[in-house]
Amino acid sequence: MAGVSLQCGDCGVLLKSVEEAQEHAELTSHSNFAESTEPVLNLVCTTCRKPCRSKTESDLHTKRTGHSDFSDCTSETAKPISLETPKPEPVSSASAAGAGVVEKEEEMIVPVVDAKLVEELESMGFSTARATRALHYSGNASLEAAINWIMEHENDADIDQMPMVPVSAKAEASKPSLTPEEAKIKAQELRERARKKKVEEEKKMEIEREKERVRIGKELLEAKRMEEENERKRLMAFRKAEKEEERKAREKIRQKVEEDKAERRRKLGLPAVDPTVSKPAAPVVQEKKSSLPIRPxxxxxxxxxxxxxxxxxxxxxxxxxxxxxxxxxxxxxxxxxxxxxxxxxxxxxxxxxxxxxxxxxxxxxxxxxxxxxxxxxxxxxxxxxxxxxxxxxxxxxxxxxxxxxxxxxxxxx
Structure with a gap:
């Protein structure tokens, strides 16, 4: 039996033509393809006429819309696959000149994508360029495919650059988008996902703020402790200076008293105290010098x-x-x-x-x-x-x- 599809050896997906295989290779970097006799499924929903290319896609459609009746049109669309890439017919210079054709580089334009899907992606916070690029390279098939493409290529250098295609590609028909019911359900899911993500980010930020408050509190307590310690040292130095001042004052008063005694003995005719007889000197107490610096x-x-x-x-x-x-x-x-x-x-x-x-x-x-x-x-x-x-x-x-x-x-x- 002749081959009716190309199968990717890396992910197992079935493709209808060489062009689809090339596009799949550009998007996924898969390069292992082989001819297959298994046709690409074409399950058409009898309610909304949406085509599904796999059982998984049809199950997802049923889950979102409740449509469960599909018509299998695989045999009608299956046809032998051509492995030859079509080549443009050469135009001779003579015939081109006779027909008045001037050779020039083909003009590049922005690809045509589903405007509603672009609006939905913009409402989710994506730029117009990113939304257009995602829809174009995901086949302009659905909002989910575009979101998945953005998540896989968000680190690309040109992710926010508007894609450009030749003018001839403008005539290509865009693939059907999600039904209103599917779009509503998908938008609700995406909004819920964004809300949960925001809640998680707020929790993380609150944890970081709490850590910062604890750190600042510890620093303030340490600064207060150091200030109290310095104040205690200054008070000790002040008390020590007061005691020294009192000691010197008492010594001065003692000397004055001794002088008054000597004067009274002289007036009474008593012999003066022999200065050669020295009283036992009081033990000298050597004061310990503090090695701690004291702020004046x-x-x-x-x-x-x-x-x-x-x-x-x-x-x-x-x-x-x-x-x-x-x-x-x-x-x-x-x-x-x-x-x-x-x-x-x-x-x-x-x-x-x-x-x-x-x-x-x-x-x-x-x-x-x-x-x-x-x-x-x-x-x-x-x-x-x-x-x-x-x-x-x-x-x-x-x-x-x-x-x-x-x-x-x-x-x-």
Missing amino acids: ATKAEGMRNCLRSLKLNHKDEDAKVKRAFQTLLTYVGNVARNPDEEKFRKIRLSNPSFQDRVGSLKEGIEFLEVCGFEKIEGGEFLFLPRDKVDMAVLNSAGSELNSAIVNPFFGVL
Whole structure:
């Protein structure tokens, strides 16, 4: 029996002609073809007249549309296959010249494809060029075939380039597209698939965002821990400096007491203490030096220097100095407890009570400026802007004022 089809040895599909085999080879890169006596099926739906070339295709059509009655027209369309590729008849130059034919390169145009299928693919997010190329190379048969072709060739370099074919190919009839029922069902399936894909992508993005939030949270906690550790080190250094200052003040007072004793012995006619008899020296305790770097507290040192200068400038007015310290502590405490209240952040310099308690004392206004207060309206007011309220600075100011009030040796040296 003569061969009526060509069978692909790689995938087993049956093809009607050499042209179909060439097109199949271009699309799939399959090259193993052999002549077969098995005809290509031609099952025509008696309801909508759609041709199906395989049992699988007819089952799919039945599943989508419910049409189950097919007419087998295979024997009517089967015919011996020709293995010779038709060649164009040569045109002699003489006859071409006599007929007025001018040899030129054939014009290339965009292939004709099903416009409805192009619209459906565009509605799914594909570009016009990609939709046209997919329909053309998938045989302009169905929406599913075009989608499958796009999925197989989405990495091609020319996937978004408009395909071009010779003008002669324009006359070729396009193959029948999906019925309205099939198109509706297919569009619903594709929309559902796209929705599921979007949901999965959103879940992945949410997981990534959660990981990023966790990472940022850990970094913030670590930064807070380091800041607390540095603050602890600065506080230890401050306490150590206070103790050293108290030790020096006590030593100075002890020396003064010894001098007073010697003076009283001299006035009473008692012999002076023999300086050659030395008292047992107290054991020298060698202090360990910390190897940890300590960041200088510039604001705290500035505040302490202002308070020391204020006390030294008014060393004979202890009550007035103490009242100034307590007044400054009240100003700082009011701002710390009520940072949003402007009345606590604004001080009139000409106020008699302020001038009597703080303004008339040297370094009193300077202390408030170190805390962040600024002179405004031509120097009539001291004002602390809300955005410059630093609770750490205010806390340091409170600590320095409290130390100056309760420490009897503050500012002695």
